[in-house]
Amino acid sequence: MAANRGNNVGSAVTDDQEERFLQAFKEFNEALFRHATFRLSDREKAIDVVHDTFTKAWTYVRDGHSIDTYKPFLYKVLNNLIIDEYRKRKEASLDAIFEAEGVDESTFSELVGDDVETLINTLDGRKAIAALDELPDVYKEVIVMRYVDELKPREIADLIEESENVVSVRIHRGIAMLKTYTEGEEAKIINNKNE
């Protein structure tokens, strides 16, 4: 009887926080899992980072903080965890090459040519998805957020703490890379056949 009353009173104090958290879990766990799967290409690892995302979020709530909007918060935590995961893997991929090239992402110059829509329309969907894994994560990240999570560039900019311009440039560049990659792969196949 006393325990029940204790729970009731406890709930009265924290109902709001707990319910909102659980609601956010129900609402976003699938989307976060999808995002993580795209980014990490590892189902088990994706489950782990989603779990860690929610435990980190709960720890934040437990420490007395309040989360006004769960969606950006969860994506931000997830994104940080994925970056950590990448660091662990220490992959010397295209990511590192592009970083080494010091590409300036803060200009509109690339957006002046073919726009993103045009580029996308020319992409072979299935091939492009297969090529996603070949992209450096900075591009993969924004492309997944934009086309899988269906976030707007402004939302993505908030999440990854970059300007909206940088996000747009990355999306554009990522799609272009996918196109190049898929076309390159296609050319390779044709060449192989001809040979």
Place this chain on the structure above:
Amino acid sequence: MSDFDKQLNKYAKSIKLSAIEKREIEARVVSFMEYHPRREKVAAEKAHAYLASQPYSILSFHNRYLQAALGALAVFVFIIVPAVAEQAVPGDVLYPIKVRVNEEVRGSLTFSPTQKIEWETERLERRISEVRLLESKGELTEETEAEAVKAVQAHAEAVQNGINKLRDTDAEEASLAEVAFESALDVQSFVLESDKSETEDNNDESNGLANVVRTAKATAVAAKGDVTPSHEKLVARLEAETTRAYELFESLDGTATDEEKSEIERRLSDIERKIKSGVTEHESGIKTDRLVNALSDTRKLISFMTDIDVRNSVPLETLVPIERTDEEKLELVAKNKAIAVKIIEKVNTLEDGVVDEEVMEKVMVGVEALQTLNERLTEAATQKDFDTQVAISKEMEVMAMDIEKLLLPFKTEVPAIETENEGDNASSTATTTEGVATTTEAVSTTTKETKKTN
């Protein structure tokens, strides 16, 4: 929608958690939440668990005014009533709260056996004090007195049981508790005796109490264990008690007269000397009760300082008689001896036939006894035994006063001697009076024997 969009969308939708995975991840998250509850919630639950354990928490009121009213009621019931009840005496509405609630609660908050013994002793003192208060107001009924007697008996038994129990686990501590209890009973005996002497009525109400206290003292003495506290323990306890006594003395300003303060100060220095002598004796391998007496005196002195009732009823000299210094003892011896010498001289110079023959026979027996005592006094002086000298000199004084009494009917022929009784105060007067009876009897017996011999 582009092909890429469509394909990506389609592909994305195919990526989902299975029902098992979803349940598993949910279970892990919920479990994490349970093991890491919100700090506020933990605090709230703790607070509620405490409240839930209180009988009044079964009521759940949300009305602010009702809550305020209940809060005020709680303050009244749990703070004001008990505080007011502390002043209650038997017959008052709040007296049962004082005895059955306040005191029981306070008793339940004492954890060590020594504390419990001390608390029961204090309760005993409270009951006596209440009866005396009612008696002074003329409001003491037979029923109230009978109840008080029962209560004092019960508290005395509780103390005695506590000491007996403590003796099994810590005999030394028990013997210290015995000293404290006996001191408290002594103080109460003196207080009740003072009432008796005031009213001079043997059937006086407080007489019942006096009997209970006497019985308790007798029981305490009879039940006394063989173990005496170790020297170290005694010295440590004395250190603590004398420190308390000095602190109380320092805080007496305004509550005691200068005369009282000077008397208390004298007792404090007496106790200090007693302790010093006790320690010296211990170091020389001499076994005495001096330190135990010092502890008893300190307890009594503390009672005198803390209990206004005691202070107003019993003279400090009765409670803790002055402990004379060696110089003072020698002074007293010299004075008593001078009285004896004077009376002997007076008898020696008496002319024949002035005093009745039968009386003269008794006087001569007294003079002989004085001479014997004087020889013993000289012997004690050579041994520098000051206490024995004082005791003998007192006997001499008593004997001299007896002789003086015998000569009183012939005062026209025999002038009375000047005793220079410089108010060596009430205590010596009291002792003397008691002594007179005893010694007179002794003289009479001797006289009878003399006659038989003749």
